[in-house]
Amino acid sequence: MIKVRSIKRTSVLLSLFTLIMFGFGYALVPLYDVFCEVTGLNGKTGRIYNEEAKQLITDNQRLVTIHFDSNINGNLAWKLKADQKFLKVNPGKFYSVTYTVENMINEEIVGQAIPSVSPQIASLYLKKSECFCFRNQVLKPGEQKKLTVRFELDRDLPKGVESLTLSYTFFKAVKDNKKIS
Amino acid sequence: MYLVFSLIMFFIGGSMAMIIRAELFQPGLQFVDPQFYNSMVTVHALVMIFGAVMPAGVGLANWMIPIMIGAPDMALPRMNNMSFWIMPFAFALLLSTLFMDGGGPAGGWTMYPPLVLQTGKAFPFLIFAVHFLGISSIMGAINIIATVFNMRAPGMTLMRMPLFVWTWVITAFLLIASLPVLAGAVTMLLTDKYFGTSFFSAAGGGDPVLFQHIFWFFGHPEVYILALPAFGIISQIIPTFARKPLFGYASMVYATASIAILSFFVWAHHMFTVGLPINGELFFMYATMLIAVPTGVKVFNWIATMWKGAMTFEAPMLFALAFVVLFTIGGFSGLMLGITPVDFQYHDTYFVVAHFHYVLLTGAIFALMASAYYWLPKWTGNMYDEKLGKIHFWASAISANVLFFPQHFLGLAGMPRRIPDYSVQFADFNMISSLGGFAYGISQLLFVYIVVKCVLGGKKATGQVWDGARGLEWTLSSPPPYHSFSKPPKVTKALMEY
Ligand code: HEM
Ligand SMILES: [Cu+2]
Numbered sequence: 001m002i003k004v005r006s007i008k009r010t011s012v013l014l015s016l017f018t019l020i021m022f023g024f025g026y027a028l029v030p031l032y033d034v035f036c037e038v039t040g041l042n043g044k045t046g047r048i049y050n051e052e053a054k055q056l057i058t059d060n061q062r063l064v065t066i067h068f069d070s071n072i073n074g075n076l077a078w079k080l081k082a083d084q085k086f087l088k089v090n091p092g093k094f095y096s097v098t099y100t101v102e103n104m105i106n107e108e109i110v111g112q113a114i115p116s117v118s119p120q121i122a123s124l125y126l127k128k129s130e131c132f133c134f135r136n137q138v139l140k141p142g143e144q145k146k147l148t149v150r151f152e153l154d155r156d157l158p159k160g161v162e163s164l165t166l167s168y169t170f171f172k173a174v175k176d177n178k179k180i181s
Numbered sequence: 182m183y184l185v186f187s188l189i190m191f192f193i194g195g196s197m198a199m200i201i202r203a204e205l206f207q208p209g210l211q212f213v214d215p216q217f218y219n220s221m222v223t224v225h226a227l228v229m230i231f232g233a234v235m236p237a238g239v240g241l242a243n244w245m246i247p248i249m250i251g252a253p254d255m256a257l258p259r260m261n262n263m264s265f266w267i268m269p270f271a272f273a274l275l276l277s278t279l280f281m282d283g284g285g286p287a288g289g290w291t292m293y294p295p296l297v298l299q300t301g302k303a304f305p306f307l308i309f310a311v312h313f314l315g316i317s318s319i320m321g322a323i324n325i326i327a328t329v330f331n332m333r334a335p336g337m338t339l340m341r342m343p344l345f346v347w348t349w350v351i352t353a354f355l356l357i358a359s360l361p362v363l364a365g366a367v368t369m370l371l372t373d374k375y376f377g378t379s380f381f382s383a384a385g386g387g388d389p390v391l392f393q394h395i396f397w398f399f400g401h402p403e404v405y406i407l408a409l410p411a412f413g414i415i416s417q418i419i420p421t422f423a424r425k426p427l428f429g430y431a432s433m434v435y436a437t438a439s440i441a442i443l444s445f446f447v448w449a450h451h452m453f454t455v456g457l458p459i460n461g462e463l464f465f466m467y468a469t470m471l472i473a474v475p476t477g478v479k480v481f482n483w484i485a486t487m488w489k490g491a492m493t494f495e496a497p498m499l500f501a502l503a504f505v506v507l508f509t510i511g512g513f514s515g516l517m518l519g520i521t522p523v524d525f526q527y528h529d530t531y532f533v534v535a536h537f538h539y540v541l542l543t544g545a546i547f548a549l550m551a552s553a554y555y556w557l558p559k560w561t562g563n564m565y566d567e568k569l570g571k572i573h574f575w576a577s578a579i580s581a582n583v584l585f586f587p588q589h590f591l592g593l594a595g596m597p598r599r600i601p602d603y604s605v606q607f608a609d610f611n612m613i614s615s616l617g618g619f620a621y622g623i624s625q626l627l628f629v630y631i632v633v634k635c636v637l638g639g640k641k642a643t644g645q646v647w648d649g650a651r652g653l654e655w656t657l658s659s660p661p662p663y664h665s666f667s668k669p670p671k672v673t674k675a676l677m678e679y
Binding site for chain 2: 003006007010011014015017018019021022023024025026028029032036073112114120121169171172173
């Protein structure tokens with residue numbers, strides 16, 4: 001009476017389902033990244049490349065204030081300062097700003113900056129053509145360095161946004177470096 | 182075996198709770214240092230969830246499902262054995278961390294990075310313990326589904342199965358769908374810490390909030406893994422003592438299934454405050470509210486079952502009634518937390534602690550107590566001491582409310598959770614709560630006494646035990662013979678009904 005074959009089949013199917021769900025857990029990682037990239041939800045900034053940059057038209061009617069903020073994470077012995085507190089910008093035009101970073105101890109350290117924009121809906125409209133956060137930064141003992149960001153604020157920036165904050169946090173770089181925008 | 186193990190774990194987890202309440206008895210730091218306090222909070226939760234409630238549920242399933250559906254045994258007895266023996270091993274791993282350098286895990290049972298990555302030597306032990314417990318539960322779940330799908334006696338159609346069996350089948354699917362996701366999440370933690378991946382580390386392009394999404398994708402179904410078997414138990418007990426068939430059997434099955442499905446779409450109500458976009462907040466708020474509908478159907482059906490029933494109030498029924506009332510209170514505080522703007526105030530306060538203890542202690546644990554009294558005579562062949570059972574009930578019900586009700590007020594007034602000290606205006610309610618806690622702890626010792634006494638002897642129980650009980654398990658002698666139903670019984674409609 002006991003249906004050994006079908007018991008086996010049920011168990012195998014269910015074990016398979018277990019493995020699929022384990023894989024699904026991992027699949028959530030890229031899904032999440034894609035979701036955030038499309039929606040700009042985690043405040044990561046957008047990028048702009050040459051061809052696109054050539055076609056920009058400046059909107060002289062509108063002025064948006066950008067505040068610059070800087071942080072150092074946990075145990076990194078660096079100092080980071082924005083050289084200007086804020087800047088009033090016209091959408092559709094390129095601007096460059098600089099940050100000063102300084103290594104406070106007697107050791108060579110590799111750091112990685114992570115950008116964040118608030119409010120989040122503005123993040124994708126802040127497009128950078130050049131940024132020190134695109135790659136690792138190496139500082140020799142006691143070294144001081146000027147870091148540049150070149151960006152433009154997209155003309156499609158939603159109307160309600162009159163000011164936004166661009167913030168950078170420096171982390172001690174980890175070995176395996178995923179590409180960061 | 183499972184049941185004894187989970188009772189032991191219940192007391193281990195319980196003594197940690199006693200340490201917590203002793204520390205919170207008065208403001209200031211008295212007995213333990215903050216790090217140890219935090220590890221108590223963390224390990225208490227893990228032990229109670231994975232060590233007490235889940236194994237008790239699996240244990241009941243292994244014992245009762247075969248005799249409820251007329252099968253000689255579970256489909257995969259050897260798997261059963263393995264899934265049990267993994268557990269003591271996993272808990273040895275977990276509990277041993279308390280004696281290691283750097284102490285046990287203290288970042289909360291939710292294991293959020295980056296905090297959890299600061300755990301000392303205990304970290305890999307924590308992760309592997311979670312892995313093993315997950316594997317054990319998944320094996321248990323596979324076994325249950327294989328049994329129910331393949332070994333029902335002739336005539337035991339799906340829609341004739343007792344509700345306890347139904348709720349367990351659905352729970353088993355929840356386990357199989359959600360635990361592997363947790364396993365994935367903790368594996369990512371492990372590789373983040375030791376192998377330089379950066380799933381959750383911002384420096385490498387990861388995102389700590391991602392962990393919370395993955396964790397709660399498991400976490401909310403998990404709370405229903407703890408709750409659904411309790412629903413099943415209650416749906417067996419109330420008809421027995423109301424001497425009426427369960428009201429709305431089919432709607433119960435569908436309500437359980439819809440709760441299970443919905444539970445995969447509400448996870449972010451645990452993370453309303455991480456900065457979700459407004460549409461996300463709204464979606465998860467509405468989805469959370471939606472779960473209250475099938476839950477309400479269930480509560481309605483239980484009450485309708487009792488309507489005009491010939492009720493008697495033995496210990497299992499008392500626990501079941503208390504379950505219905507107190508679980509509903511927990512459901513209401515859940516609804517309050519599910520309202521996004523309100524949750525911004527309540528999140529991470531004692532209000533949340535009160536909420537989940539109403540649904541878990543006076544919910545899941547009360548249902549397990551009810552099931553123990555309900556089936557003890559069947560298991561042992563002896564009646565338990567009804568008078569002591571009633572004393573145990575009243576002691577538990579009153580002390581549990583003294584313990585957790587004031588925590589609602591503490592939470593509303595702003596007392597944060599997971600902190601060993603508090604400011605003086607919270608002192609009175611905390612003292613009341615601690616007194617209730619000690620009383621609850623002591624009353625559970627009575628339960629052990631009652632069980633031991635019942636195992637050793639007592640008035641002989643008949644096969645039927647409760648005159649209002651229906652279903653195959655009551656057609657067997659008490660205790661059931663070692664190989665019951667080696668010849669499958671014929672199940673007719675009349676056998677299952679009134
Ligand atoms: C109508 C039903 C329910 C609703 C609307 C609900 C809603 C919520 C919400 C919104 C939170 C998050 C609160 C916060 O952290 O700010 C929460 C936490 C929690 N709920 Fe529920 N809940 C319900 C039923 C249940 C059930 C049945 C259980 C378990 C049997 C449960 C167990 C928990 C647990 C354990 C937590 C705390 C998790 C933690 O942060 O450690 N809930 N609930
Ligand atoms: Cu939840």
